[in-house]
Amino acid sequence: MRITQGCFSFLPDLSDSQIGAQIHYCLNQGWAVALEYTDDPHPRNTYWSMWGLPMFDLADPAGVMQELQACREANPGHYIRVNAFDSTKGWETVRMSFIVQRPPSEPGFRLVRQETGGRNLRYTLESYAVGAGTEGARYAG
Incomplete structure (x- = not known):
């Protein structure tokens, strides 16, 4: 299952030159760029871990690409x-967000059904990654 969150998520993965072009566009708009990573891609998990600080004063996409490479090396399975x-x-909000790295295996989600009072049913999504162990080891195989 391929996680589809943010811009370009229905397209094949972007190459580094395509990522750089998108970052260039963002910087030309005057937007600050930040990198985030996680091993729990649940759609409601909006609080990913931030890599460094947001790059407010950056004018060259090469700086972001350098930080992206460092983040990839430190978080290869995220x-x-x-x-x-x-x-x-x-x-005063995020105008663009897109995934630039995925783990080798994307385990997906399951639908959890729970019976509540009055025989009503409540449904929720649960990430298979969360049930696979502790953070950082969820994709260990």
Whole structure:
């Protein structure tokens, strides 16, 4: 199962030159770029771990690509995404977010059904990755 979150998630993985072009676009818009990583890709897990600090004063995509390479080396089995933050008054939000690395195996999700009061049913998603062990070892095989 391929996780589809953010821009470009339905496309094949972007090459480093394509990632650099997207980062160049973000920087030209005046957006701050930040890198985040996780091993739990649940759609409601919006709090991924941040790699370093957001790059507010950067003008060259090479700086982001250098940090991306360092993040890849430190987190080879994790998802990594690029976030572009627009600090313009009235926006002040992430304008672009896309995954730039995926683990070798994406275990996917399962639907969990729970019976509640009055025989009502409640459904939720659970990531197979969470049940596979502790953080950092969830994709160990």
